[in-house]
Amino acid sequence: MRSLKFLLQKEFRQIFRDKSILRIIFIMPLVQLIVLPLAADYEMKNISLSVVDHDHSGYSRQLVQKITASGYFRLNDYSPTFHASMQEVEKDRSDIILEIPAHFERDLVSQSEATLFVAANAINGVKAGLGSAYLQSIIRDYNGQVRTEWMQLPRFNPDLEIAVTSSNWFNPLLNYKYFMVPGILVVLVTMVGAFLSSLNIVKEKEIGTIEQINVTPVKKHYFILGKLIPFWILGLVVMSLGLLIAWLAYDIMPVGSFLTIYVFAAVYLLAVLGLGLLVSTYTSNQQQAMLISFFMMMVFILLGGLYTSIESMPAWAQWITRFNPVSYFIEVMRMVILKGSRLPDISRHLLIMTGFAVLLNGWAIMNYRKRG
Amino acid sequence: MGSVVVNNIVKTYGTKKAQVTALNGISFEVAPGELFGIIGPDGAGKTSLFRILTTLMLADKGEASVDGYDVVKDLKAIRKRVGYMPGRFSLYQDLTVAENLEFFATIFNTSIEENYDLIKDIYSQIEPFKNRRAGKLSGGMKQKLALSCALIHYPSVLFLDEPTTGVDAVSRKEFWEMLRRLKEKGITILVSTPYMDEASLCDRVALMQEGKLMSVNTPSGIVEQFGKPLLAVRSGNMLQLLRDLKQCREVEDAYPFGEYHHAVMKKDFSQQELEACLKNHPGVTIKAIQPDIEDCFMDLMKN
Numbered sequence: 108m109r110s111l112k113f114l115l116q117k118e119f120r121q122i123f124r125d126k127s128i129l130r131i132i133f134i135m136p137l138v139q140l141i142v143l144p145l146a147a148d149y150e151m152k153n154i155s156l157s158v159v160d161h162d163h164s165g166y167s168r169q170l171v172q173k174i175t176a177s178g179y180f181r182l183n184d185y186s187p188t189f190h191a192s193m194q195e196v197e198k199d200r201s202d203i204i205l206e207i208p209a210h211f212e213r214d215l216v217s218q219s220e221a222t223l224f225v226a227a228n229a230i231n232g233v234k235a236g237l238g239s240a241y242l243q244s245i246i247r248d249y250n251g252q253v254r255t256e257w258m259q260l261p262r263f264n265p266d267l268e269i270a271v272t273s274s275n276w277f278n279p280l281l282n283y284k285y286f287m288v289p290g291i292l293v294v295l296v297t298m299v300g301a302f303l304s305s306l307n308i309v310k311e312k313e314i315g316t317i318e319q320i321n322v323t324p325v326k327k328h329y330f331i332l333g334k335l336i337p338f339w340i341l342g343l344v345v346m347s348l349g350l351l352i353a354w355l356a357y358d359i360m361p362v363g364s365f366l367t368i369y370v371f372a373a374v375y376l377l378a379v380l381g382l383g384l385l386v387s388t389y390t391s392n393q394q395q396a397m398l399i400s401f402f403m404m405m406v407f408i409l410l411g412g413l414y415t416s417i418e419s420m421p422a423w424a425q426w427i428t429r430f431n432p433v434s435y436f437i438e439v440m441r442m443v444i445l446k447g448s449r450l451p452d453i454s455r456h457l458l459i460m461t462g463f464a465v466l467l468n469g470w471a472i473m474n475y476r477k478r479g
Numbered sequence: 480m481g482s483v484v485v486n487n488i489v490k491t492y493g494t495k496k497a498q499v500t501a502l503n504g505i506s507f508e509v510a511p512g513e514l515f516g517i518i519g520p521d522g523a524g525k526t527s528l529f530r531i532l533t534t535l536m537l538a539d540k541g542e543a544s545v546d547g548y549d550v551v552k553d554l555k556a557i558r559k560r561v562g563y564m565p566g567r568f569s570l571y572q573d574l575t576v577a578e579n580l581e582f583f584a585t586i587f588n589t590s591i592e593e594n595y596d597l598i599k600d601i602y603s604q605i606e607p608f609k610n611r612r613a614g615k616l617s618g619g620m621k622q623k624l625a626l627s628c629a630l631i632h633y634p635s636v637l638f639l640d641e642p643t644t645g646v647d648a649v650s651r652k653e654f655w656e657m658l659r660r661l662k663e664k665g666i667t668i669l670v671s672t673p674y675m676d677e678a679s680l681c682d683r684v685a686l687m688q689e690g691k692l693m694s695v696n697t698p699s700g701i702v703e704q705f706g707k708p709l710l711a712v713r714s715g716n717m718l719q720l721l722r723d724l725k726q727c728r729e730v731e732d733a734y735p736f737g738e739y740h741h742a743v744m745k746k747d748f749s750q751q752e753l754e755a756c757l758k759n760h761p762g763v764t765i766k767a768i769q770p771d772i773e774d775c776f777m778d779l780m781k782n
Contacts, residue, residue: 113585117574124573315569319628322533322563324555325586 110325114333118307122337128303136295136345140352144287147414154238155183157192157201164212166253173249174205179241189226196228203227203238215253277362277445284357289440290413292349297407297433299345300376302400304338304383309396312387331472335380342376343369362447368440371453374460375436381467382432388474407433432463481508482546482636482667483515483532489540490527490690501527502538503690509669509683514662516681517671518772523687525671526566529640532669533563546635546667559587562634566641568621572614576605576624579613580631587632597664598627601657619650626657630666637661639670643677655680675773686776693779698772705770705778707731707746710753711739714760727756732781741774 123129156174160167175182183201186192195201206224215221225242227235278285311317320330350368353359361368386403390396409415410424411433417425428434435456442448450457490502501524509515517525530536532545534554542549548556570579580602584591595602605620605627613624622642629637639658643651655677658668662682670681678684678698685695694701712733714720721740724733729748733740744753750765757763770778 110586110588113582117571117578117582120578121571121573314572315565315567316571318535318565319563319569319583320586321535322558322561323583323586324558324588 111329111333114325114329115336118333118337122307122341132299132303132341132345133348135298136292136349136352139291139295140288140349141356143291144284144357147287150283151234151237151241152179153181154179154203154234154241155201156180156242157184157186157195157204158182159186159189159192159204159206161209162207162211166212166215167207170207170246170249171205174242174245177241177245179238189224193226196226199228201228202231202234203242205242285359285445286441287413288353288357288359289444290411290437292346292353293411293433293436293440294404294408294413295349296342296346296372296376296436297379298404300338300342300379301383301386302396302404303341304334304380305386305390305396305400306393307338308334308384308387309390309393313392327475328472331384331475335377335384338380338383339373339376342380343372346372359444361444363443363449367443367448367450367453370450371436371439371443371457371460374457374464375432378432378460378463378467381464381469381471384471385467385474388471407431410434412437432460435460482511482513483509483544483669485528485532485541485543487541488528488531488538488543490524490531490536490538500690502531504541505687505690505692506541507685507692507695509667511667512662512665514658514668514670514680514682516678516684517669517687518673518675518678518684518776519671519687520673522689524690525687526640528687529563529638529669529671533561533638534558559632560635562629562632562637564625564629564637564639564642566644568625570613570621570625570628573612575610575612576616577609579624580627583628584631589632591631594631594633597633597661598630600660601630602627618646619653622646622650622654626654630661634666636667636669639668641671641673643672643674651677675771675776678772684772686772686779688776688780694775701772701775702770705775707770707778708744708748709768709770709774710742710744710765711736711768712742712757712763712765713739714757714763716760720757720760720763723757723759727753729753729756732777734777736773741768743774743778 158171160171171182174180180203184192184195186195189204189206192201192204192206196204204224204226206226208222208224211221211223223246225239227239229235275281308317311320346368350361350365382403386396386399390399410417410420410428410431412428413433417428417434420428439448439453439456442453485508486506488502488505489500492499492501503524505524505528517528519525527536531538532543532550534550534557537551542551544550545557546560548560550557571582574582580591584593601623605616605623608616608620613621616624626639626642629639643654646654651674658670658680662668672678678701681698683695683697684701686693686701694704696704712720712724717735717740721733721735724730724740724742729745729752730742731745732743735741753765754763757765
C-alpha cells in the first residue's frame with residue numbers, strides 16, 4: 108500500500124506539473140460546453156428563400172410576407188423567372204425556391220384550389236428537408252386563413268378531421284441545448300478518461316521510464332492502479348466542472364439525482380480507463396496512441412447518439428453502437444438530467460457498463476507485461 | 480558459485496523471414512564482487528543480454544541466474560536485489576532530483592536515509608541541485624542521478640548498460656572511479672561499453688561481437704593471448720603506407736591506429752625484409768609495441 112501511495116503522489120505531481128495538459132483539462136470543458144452547444148444547433152434559421160412570383164397579386168404578397176415574418180426564412184431575391192432564381196441557388200446564395208404561378212389568387216378564389224412549387228437545394232439534406240417542411244406548414248397555415256376569410260365555414264366540418272395536439276415531455280420547448288449538453292459532457296469525460304490515461308502510460312514507454320519501473324519489485328497491479336486512480340479522479344472533477352458550467356450557462360439542473368449520475372460515471376470511467384490502458388499496451392509511442400484515440404473518438408461520437416439518433420441508424424450500425432460505451436453514458440445522462448431516471452431505471456446500462464469495465468481492464472492487464 | 484551465471488543464452492529477434500540473432504550461445508560467469516566489463520561495438524548484443532539478466536526479456540534458449548536466482552523463475556527475488564541503469568536516461572524528467580531518488584527508494588521499500596552511505600559520494604555531487612527537475616540537468620549530472628537511483632536499494636548486483644556513452648572524458652574517468660569505490664563495498668558490477676580503453680579498468684572483460692563472446696579474460700590475460708609481434712609504423716604518406724603494408728608477405732594484418740599504423744606480423748618475421756618491402760617510404764619509423772585491448776579485439780574479430 109505504501110508504494111501505491113507514492114505512485115499516486117508521483118503521478119499527481121507529474122500531472123500538475125504538465126501545464127499544457129492541465130490547461131487542456133480545464134479549458135476543454137469550458138470551450139466545448141460553452142461554444143459547441145450554441146453552434147451545434149439543429150434548428151434551422153435564416154434559410155435563404157428565392158421567390159418567383161408570376162402572380163403579383165395581393166395574396167401572393169401576403170403569403171411571402173407571412174413566410175418571411177416567421178423568422179425562419181430570409182428573403183434572398185424576387186426573381187422574374189424560375190431560371191433566374193435557380194442561378195441564385197447555383198451560386199449558393201439561396202436554399203429554397205418558392206414559385207407562385209400566374210393566376211394564383213384567381214384560382215384560389217374561384218376554384219378554391221391553387222398550386223405552389225417548392226424547390227430545395229438538397230446538398231445539405233437537413234436544411235432542405237427542414238426548410239421545405241417549415242415552408243409547407245406556413246403555407247398550410249396560410250391556407251386555413253384564406254379559407255376562413257372566403258368560405259363560410261359550416262358550423263360542423265363536413266369532412267372528418269382528426270385534430271392532433273402534441274405536447275413535448277421532458278423538454279417542452281424542444282430546447283436543443285438540453286439535448287446536446289449532457290452528450291458533450293460525456294465526450295469530455297471520455298477524453299480525459301480514455302485518452303489522457305493512454306497517452307500518459309505510453310509516454311512512460313516512450314521515455315523509457317517504464318523499464319526502470321519494471322526492474323523494481325513494484326507489483327503490476329499497483330502500477331496500473333497508480334495510473335488509473337488519478338485519471339479516475341480527474342474524470343470526475345472534469346464532469347463536476349461540466350455540470351457546473353451546464354447549470355451556470357444553460358440553467359440545466361438534473362431532474363434526477365446527482366448520485367445517480369456519479370454512480371454511473373464512476374463505473375463508466377473505469378470502463379474507459381480500461382480502454383485507455385488497453386490502447387497503451389498495444390502502442391509503443393504517443394503518436395500511435397494519439398491516432399488510435401482520434402479514430403476511436405470519431406466512431407464513438409458518430410455512433411454514440413450524440414448528434415444522430417441511434418434509433419434511426421440501420422440495424423447493423425445500431426448493433427455496433429451496443430459495443431460503444433459512450434452511447435450508454437449519453438443515454439443515461441439524458442435520462443437522468445432530462446427525465447429524472449433513478450438507479451433502478453438505468454440498472455441495465457449500469458450492468459452492461461460494469462461488464463465493459465471488467466472486460467476492458469481484464470484484457471488490458473493480461474496484455475500488460477512487465478517483461479517483453 | 481558465481482554472482483551472475485549465464486549458460487548458453489540464445490535470443491533472436493524478428494520473424495522467420497528476417498531473423499536477427501542478437502545473442503548466439505553466450506556463456507560466462509561473474510564472481511561476487513567483480514567488476515566485469517562487456518566490451519563490444521554497437522549491435523553486439525550487450526543490451527539484449529542485460530535485458531535478459533534484469534528479467535525484462537525472456538531468452539529463447541539457455542538459462543541464467545543472478546545472485547543464485549533463476550532469471551525466469553525467481554524474477555521477483557531478482558528485481559529486489561538488482562540495480563539497472565539503462566543506456567538511455569530514463570528517470571522522470573518532470574520530477575526533481577530529490578523526488579526521483581525518493582520515488583525509487585519507496586518503490587524498493589526503503590528510504591534515502593537507510594542507504595545514504597552507499598550513494599553519498601555520488602549523490603553529494605548533485606545534492607546542490609536537488610530541487611531541479613531531472614530533465615534540466617546536464618549529461619554528467621543525469622548520469623550520477625541515474626546511478627544513485629539504481630543504487631538506492633543497495634543492490635547486490637549492478638547492471639550498467641553503456642553508462643559512459645556520450646559522456647565527456649573527465650566525467651568518464653570520474654565515473655569509473657565511482658565504480659571502483661562501489662566494488663569495494665562488495666557490489667558485483669556488470670558494465671557494458673563500446674570503448675576499448677575502458678576495458679583495462681575492469682577486473683575481467685568479455686569481448687563481444689555479433690552475439691558471440693570472443694574471449695573472456697582479465698585485461699592483461701587478453702593482451703597476453705595476443706602472442707604475435709606488433710609494430711607501429713609511420714611515414715610521410717600514410718595512405719600509401721597502409722596499402723604497401725598489406726602487400727607485404729610478412730604482415731598478417733594492418734590497420735590505422737591514431738597517428739601510426741599497427742601491423743600484426745607473422746611470428747618469425749625479419750626486420751630487414753619488412754624494410755625492403757617498404758623501400759618506397761623514405762624516413763619510415765618502425766617500432767615494436769605492446770598490444771592493447773583494441774589490437775586484441777581487431778585480431779579476434781578477424782578470426
